[in-house]
Structures are given as C-alpha cells and as structure tokens.
Amino acid sequence: xxxxxxxxxxxxxxxxxxxxxxxxxxxxxxxxxxxxxxxxxxxxxxxxxxxxxxxxxxxxxxxxxxxxxxxxxxxxxxxxxxxxxxxxxxxxxxxxxxxxxxxxxxxxxxxxxxxxxxxxxxxxxxxxxxxxxxxxxxxxxxxxxxxxxxxxxxxxxxxxxxxxxxxxxxxxxxxxxxxxxxxxxxxxxxxxxxxxxxxxxxxxxxxxxx
Numbered sequence: 001x002x003x004x005x006x007x008x009x010x011x012x013x014x015x016x017x018x019x020x021x022x023x024x025x026x027x028x029x030x031x032x033x034x035x036x037x038x039x040x041x042x043x044x045x046x047x048x049x050x051x052x053x054x055x056x057x058x059x060x061x062x063x064x065x066x067x068x069x070x071x072x073x074x075x076x077x078x079x080x081x082x083x084x085x086x087x088x089x090x091x092x093x094x095x096x097x098x099x100x101x102x103x104x105x106x107x108x109x110x111x112x113x114x115x116x117x118x119x120x121x122x123x124x125x126x127x128x129x130x131x132x133x134x135x136x137x138x139x140x141x142x143x144x145x146x147x148x149x150x151x152x153x154x155x156x157x158x159x160x161x162x163x164x165x166x167x168x169x170x171x172x173x174x175x176x177x178x179x180x181x182x183x184x185x186x187x188x189x190x191x192x193x194x195x196x197x198x199x200x201x202x203x204x205x206x207x208x209x210x
Contacts, residue, residue: 005039007046011054012036018046077200078193079103081142082130085205086122095119095172097126099133100205102144109133116169121176123150124159126205128179131188142191146203151192157183 008019013028013035022039029035036054040046049057057065079102086097095117098110109129112122127150130143145151153159159176163169195203202208 005041007041007043008037008039009046009050010035010037011050018043018050077102077144077195078142078191081144081193082108082134083144083195083203083205084123084126084130085146085203085207086119086126087207088117088119088122089113093117095122096207097122097129098205098207099126099130102204105204114169114172116163116166117172118161118163120147120149120153121159121161121163121172123147124153124161125172125175125179127151127154127192128182131190132182132186134190135186135188140189142193144193144195144203146195146197148194151194154183154192 005022006020008022008025010016010019010025010028013032015028017028019025019028025037025039029037038049038057040049081102082099083102084097084099086095088095092113093116094113096110096112096114099108100106101108111125111129114122123145127143127145131154134141134143158180161176163172165173197203
C-alpha cells in the first residue's frame with residue numbers, strides 16, 4: 001500500500017530537516033541513536049511541525065495534531081448539500097439524530113431522543129430520513145455523513161446493528177424496519193459522501209457534545 005505521506009520531518013538525525021521521500025528520511029535516521037521523525041502528507045504540514053520541537057508535537061492531542069496531517073489534495077465540500085449526524089448520551093443512553101444545510105448549518109430535521117439507541121443506528125436513520133425528504137422534494141443534492149458504517153448499511157439496504165431490543169427502544173426497531181422498507185422500494189440518485197472531518201472540521205450536523 002502506498003504511504004499517504006510525501007514529506008518527512010527529522011527532528012533528531014544525522015542532518016535534521018524535511019525530506020521528500022522515505023528513502024531520504026531513512027538515510028538520516030538509520031543507526032542514529034533515539035532518532036526522532038514523522039511523516040506528513042503535505043510540505044506545509046511538515047514545515048509547521050519542524051518549526052516546533054518533537055516533544056511539543058508529540059504532546060499534542062489528536063485534534064491539535066490533525067492540523068498538521070491535512071491533505072491539501074482533498075477538495076472542498078460540495079454545496080448545496082445536506083449533512084446528517086447522530087449523538088448518543090452516555091449518561092441517559094439516549095440517541096438523537098438530525099440533518100442540516102451543510103453550508104449554513106440551518107436545521108432541516110431533528111428526531112429523538114430515543115431510549116437505548118446507538119450512534120450507528122442514528123447515523124443510518126438520519127441518512128434514510130434525508131433521502132426520503134429529498135426524494136419528496138425531487139432534490140438530488142449530496143448527503144454528507146461522517147459514518148462509513150452508515151453508508152454501507154444504506155447501500156446494503158439493511159441496518160446491520162447488534163443493538164438488543166428492549167421495551168424502551170421498540171420505536172427504534174420500528175423506524176429501522178420502515179427505513180429498510182423505504183430503501184427496498186424507492187430509488188434515489190443522491191450521492192452519499194464521507195465528510196472529511198480531519199480536513200474540514202466537525203460535520204455541520206454535529207451536536208457538539210464531544
């Protein structure tokens with residue numbers, strides 16, 4: 001598999017600097033005691049990382065580090081489009097989902113909260129809800145989600161959930177059944193697209209509870 005990295009920062013090596021291939025990077029670190037290095041997809045990210053110490057870079061949290069890993073070849077989001085997301089409350093075990101205008105963030109629909117749900121089920125239902133709504137309007141705009149699982153479930157027309165049925169979540173299983181039936185009996189041409197969180201930030205439909 002081809003590496004996604006095109007540039008390599010060597011903080012501690014024979015000749016610290018930025019190198020344009022893994023082979024060049026290896027020449028600087030092979031046999032060097034406690035070599036410090038890391039790969040980046042873009043030159044801009046590598047330059048930014050090299051401008052700070054290795055220790056400071058390694059102390060960053062995932063959100064801070066993601067800024068250095070942005071792939072500049074990823075295109076911007078397509079507009080107009082609809083973005084969907086789900087949220088699961090760890091305290092109440094409730095799930096809810098919604099869809100928003102991807103450009104403006106205006107809420108288009110919001111369902112829940114539902115007891116004893118899961119994020120995956122919410123993401124799946126959100127996509128189908130968006131497809132049905134856009135189908136009614138005769139719209140073929142794209143739908144963005146940050147869940148590849150949900151996209152796979154929609155394409156398979158089956159929610160492959162392991163969620164256990166409880167007296168509290170019967171409504172969710174009813175909604176899943178309705179969603180699967182809709183997928184089997186309707187056609188749509190809306191592209192289902194992955195929201196590139198590491199490049200664009202949180203999906204506009206995010207509930208902001210992380």
